[in-house]
Amino acid sequence: MSRVPESRVIKLAVIPGDGIGPEVIAEAEKVLEVATADSSIRFDKTRFSLGAARFLETGDTLTDDDLTSIGAHDAILLGAVGGVPGDGRLKNANIERGLLLRLRFALDHYVNLRPSKLYPGVPGPLAQPGDIDFVVVREGTEGPYVGNGGSIRTGTAHEVANETSVNTAYGIERVVRYAFDLAERRNKKLTLVHKTNVLVHAGGMWQRIVNTVAAEHPDVVVDYLHVDAATIFLVTNPGRFDVIVTDNLFGDILTDLAGAVTGGIGLAASGNINPDGAFPSMFEPVHGSAPDIAGQQKADPTAAILSTALLLDHLGLADEAQRVTRAVEEDIAARDGGSRATAQIGDAISARLQA
Amino acid sequence: MSRVPESRVIKLAVIPGDGIGPEVIAEAEKVLEVATADSSIRFDKTRFSLGAARFLETGDTLTDDDLTSIGAHDAILLGAVGGVPGDGRLKNANIERGLLLRLRFALDHYVNLRPSKLYPGVPGPLAQPGDIDFVVVREGTEGPYVGNGGSIRTGTAHEVANETSVNTAYGIERVVRYAFDLAERRNKKLTLVHKTNVLVHAGGMWQRIVNTVAAEHPDVVVDYLHVDAATIFLVTNPGRFDVIVTDNLFGDILTDLAGAVTGGIGLAASGNINPDGAFPSMFEPVHGSAPDIAGQQKADPTAAILSTALLLDHLGLADEAQRVTRAVEEDIAARDGGSRATAQIGDAISARLQA
Ligand SMILES: CC(C)[C@H](C(=O)O)[C@@H](O)C(=O)O
Ligand SMILES: CC(C)[C@H](C(=O)O)[C@@H](O)C(=O)O
Numbered sequence: 001m002s003r004v005p006e007s008r009v010i011k012l013a014v015i016p017g018d019g020i021g022p023e024v025i026a027e028a029e030k031v032l033e034v035a036t037a038d039s040s041i042r043f044d045k046t047r048f049s050l051g052a053a054r055f056l057e058t059g060d061t062l063t064d065d066d067l068t069s070i071g072a073h074d075a076i077l078l079g080a081v082g083g084v085p086g087d088g089r090l091k092n093a094n095i096e097r098g099l100l101l102r103l104r105f106a107l108d109h110y111v112n113l114r115p116s117k118l119y120p121g122v123p124g125p126l127a128q129p130g131d132i133d134f135v136v137v138r139e140g141t142e143g144p145y146v147g148n149g150g151s152i153r154t155g156t157a158h159e160v161a162n163e164t165s166v167n168t169a170y171g172i173e174r175v176v177r178y179a180f181d182l183a184e185r186r187n188k189k190l191t192l193v194h195k196t197n198v199l200v201h202a203g204g205m206w207q208r209i210v211n212t213v214a215a216e217h218p219d220v221v222v223d224y225l226h227v228d229a230a231t232i233f234l235v236t237n238p239g240r241f242d243v244i245v246t247d248n249l250f251g252d253i254l255t256d257l258a259g260a261v262t263g264g265i266g267l268a269a270s271g272n273i274n275p276d277g278a279f280p281s282m283f284e285p286v287h288g289s290a291p292d293i294a295g296q297q298k299a300d301p302t303a304a305i306l307s308t309a310l311l312l313d314h315l316g317l318a319d320e321a322q323r324v325t326r327a328v329e330e331d332i333a334a335r336d337g338g339s340r341a342t343a344q345i346g347d348a349i350s351a352r353l354q355a
Numbered sequence: 356m357s358r359v360p361e362s363r364v365i366k367l368a369v370i371p372g373d374g375i376g377p378e379v380i381a382e383a384e385k386v387l388e389v390a391t392a393d394s395s396i397r398f399d400k401t402r403f404s405l406g407a408a409r410f411l412e413t414g415d416t417l418t419d420d421d422l423t424s425i426g427a428h429d430a431i432l433l434g435a436v437g438g439v440p441g442d443g444r445l446k447n448a449n450i451e452r453g454l455l456l457r458l459r460f461a462l463d464h465y466v467n468l469r470p471s472k473l474y475p476g477v478p479g480p481l482a483q484p485g486d487i488d489f490v491v492v493r494e495g496t497e498g499p500y501v502g503n504g505g506s507i508r509t510g511t512a513h514e515v516a517n518e519t520s521v522n523t524a525y526g527i528e529r530v531v532r533y534a535f536d537l538a539e540r541r542n543k544k545l546t547l548v549h550k551t552n553v554l555v556h557a558g559g560m561w562q563r564i565v566n567t568v569a570a571e572h573p574d575v576v577v578d579y580l581h582v583d584a585a586t587i588f589l590v591t592n593p594g595r596f597d598v599i600v601t602d603n604l605f606g607d608i609l610t611d612l613a614g615a616v617t618g619g620i621g622l623a624a625s626g627n628i629n630p631d632g633a634f635p636s637m638f639e640p641v642h643g644s645a646p647d648i649a650g651q652q653k654a655d656p657t658a659a660i661l662s663t664a665l666l667l668d669h670l671g672l673a674d675e676a677q678r679v680t681r682a683v684e685e686d687i688a689a690r691d692g693g694s695r696a697t698a699q700i701g702d703a704i705s706a707r708l709q710a
Contacts, residue, residue: 094552094555096552096553097552097553097555101553124482125481125482125483125590125591126480126481126482126590127479127480127481127482128480144499144520144553144554145553147555149554149555149556149557150556151556151559151560153524154560155563156524157524157525157528158523158524158525159523159524159560160521160522160523160524161522161523161556161557161559161560162519162520162521162522162556162557163519163520163522163554163556163557164517164518164519164520165499165517165518165519165520166515166517167515167516167517167518168513168514168515168516169508169511169512169513169514169515170512170513173512195604195607197449197451197452198451198452198456198499198500198604198607199499199504199518200449200452200502200504201504201505201506201516201517201518202504202516202517202518204506204516205506205509205514205516208510227607227608228607228608228610228611228612229611231586231608231611231612231615232611232612232614232615232620234612235480235481235590235612235615235616236480236615236619249550249553252550252553252582252583253582253583253586253608255583256583256584256586256587257583257586257587257589257590257612259587260586260587260590260591261590264591265587
């Protein structure tokens with residue numbers, strides 16, 4: 001776990017990004033300031049203009065200089081990146097791989113932390129959701145995301161395209177240990193999700209490492225689900241989960257589904273964490289840039305604000321983190337279905353923080 | 356599409372399998388007989404004892420002889436295979452890969468057809484499910500399922516395990532064509548699901564081939580969803596889907612989720628289809644062998660019975676297929692929440708067929 005520097009000054013890289021990113025990040029910054037106003041903590045912020053807009057202007061996605069400069073910060077707050085779907089000028093850009101995934105890989109964000117909680121008062125799609133409160137610990141630097149793919153005879157009738165999922169004991173063990181530690185601090189239940197009956201080599205290694213680490217945590221109840229079965233439980237009995245540990249791709253899929261069953265990814269926060277503190281961790285809402293509603297103050301900044309709670313917690317500011325979470329919970333509980341502007345929601349949560 | 360042989364005798368390979376497999380297959384066979392009683396169709400059946408039980412007895416999963424013999428049939432009806440979870444004697448067996456996947460690959464079942472329909476009267480997990488009626492066309496012979504994986508330094512701290520997804524233009528084009536033909540016969544809407552922003556080579560090829568085939572079907576509305584986003588829509592707006600075409604692994608995940616949102620995989624039927632008719636197609640419920648309730652007449656045979664409707668349809672017996680589906684729909688509509696034995700459900704559906 002990283003800690004606040006002695007100076008009490010936190011160097012924060014802010015990447016508002018595209019679409020609704022700048023709007024929700026403005027509210028997240030507001031809340032961050034209010035949450036730490038009474039403390040000796042100060043933020044020294046650098047703004048990075050990255051994303052589709054920057055690419056269209058300069059042709060750059062993420063330069064080595066950007067990366068070095070971002071890497072020199074204590075933490076990163078990111079809004080959302082991605083241009084308008086179907087924009088031909090972005091056809092070959094792949095902002096996701098070149099920016100978001102490059103940051104996760106270069107900064108060794110091996111824990112992609114995605115809590116899912118159904119807050120009282122939030123309408124969701126399930127008829128009987130029950131109590132939902134679990135965390136997905138998604139591996140962030142391996143699996144099918146490594147970019148070890150290629151194709152031959154591309155564009156012909158004889159094309160062959162391969163994608164290789166790369167998995168290492170080193171990479172799995174560290175994220176599994178993180179997940180067990182988290183389970184110890186929560187309800188002491190851990191579920192491994194994979195597809196061991198098909199991906200026998202990668203899945204077999206995950207299972208073996210989970211078994212080994214489980215032996216050091218006799219008080220944590222461990223079970224296993226195939227990814228297909230896990231999606232069933234997420235809609236029929238999401239209350240059964242406490243900590244889920246899973247690979248990069250399965251975690252991507254499960255957390256969008258989890259966001260949906262807990263009332264929409266407008267509320268889902270995430271941390272891309274390097275627990276060793278060797279690199280700055282990055283906090284972002286799970287949602288995308290939603291260019292269709294950008295600039296209209298229609299976006300819900302709650303996921304971005306909850307991401308700052310994860311950021312504060314990661315920096316060891318547990319009290320401040322809890323105060324943000326509580327203010328958000330109160331705000332959600334008081335919602336009456338009326339629509340509020342993005343800034344109004346940020347203001348309301350800030351006001352509760354100050355109260 | 357395969358057709359009934361001139362002789363009107365259909366050589367049917369029956370693989371009841373493990374757990375609840377034999378019970379649900381008994382009802383499926385019952386319904387198959389009743390549905391064709393008035394026609395000149397006869398079934399010439401061969402029973403294959405395959406699965407965990409057979410493995411424990413003989414050490415064999417699927418011999419070359421089994422495969423040759425099964426391959427000489429017109430169609431295959433399969434219950435479910437798989438032993439009791441945690442049975443140490445099956446530790447290294449992998450019945451799924453050695454039996455189920457081996458059949459799908461050897462018999463070139465490149466279309467894994469999985470309809471999802473919310474039948475009136477069926478309770479599901481969604482508060483407002485709306486009209487759900489779509490079909491997933493899951494590729495069945497490529498992708499991460501090919502078994503092209505391996506590991507080095509297995510079991511050590513330096514283990515590396517790779518899994519390679521193999522995708523060919525040949526393999527994708529044929530299943531995409533099937534999906535477009537199906538969309539033409541349905542509501543003329545096709546959704547490609549993949550993860551093109553991460554799996555750029557495989558995903559790029561899927562997208563290009565869908566674009567190419569789409570040009571031949573100007574009346575089919577085509578869209579694209581990342582697999583993570585697709586899971587969101589499956590719980591928030593499943594009514595938006597008509598035909599989904601997707602890769603082997605994404606199809607596995609989406610169809611379990613689809614089964615859950617339409618009231619449980621106790622109702623989900625599937626066909627492993629070789630549309631060219633070069634090999635027999637195989638029909639099976641999506642559910643597993645559920646050893647915990649085996650032999651107790653507790654299993655719902657509806658998914659197995661609906662699988663026979665897919666079988667009849669595949670053989671060109673569209674009327675018989677429709678009569679089975681209608682009988683099932685009537686049976687479902689008449690359910691009052693009381694529990695019935697497996698055979699009672701089969702009898703009730705058979706009675707409706709005869710009426
Ligand atoms: C944008 C995309 C590359 C990313 C991912 O797949 O990880 C997103 O879906 C997420 O979950 O953060
Ligand atoms: C048993 C398993 C190998 C299989 C699959 O993954 O295809 C099953 O989940 C299915 O969907 O038929």
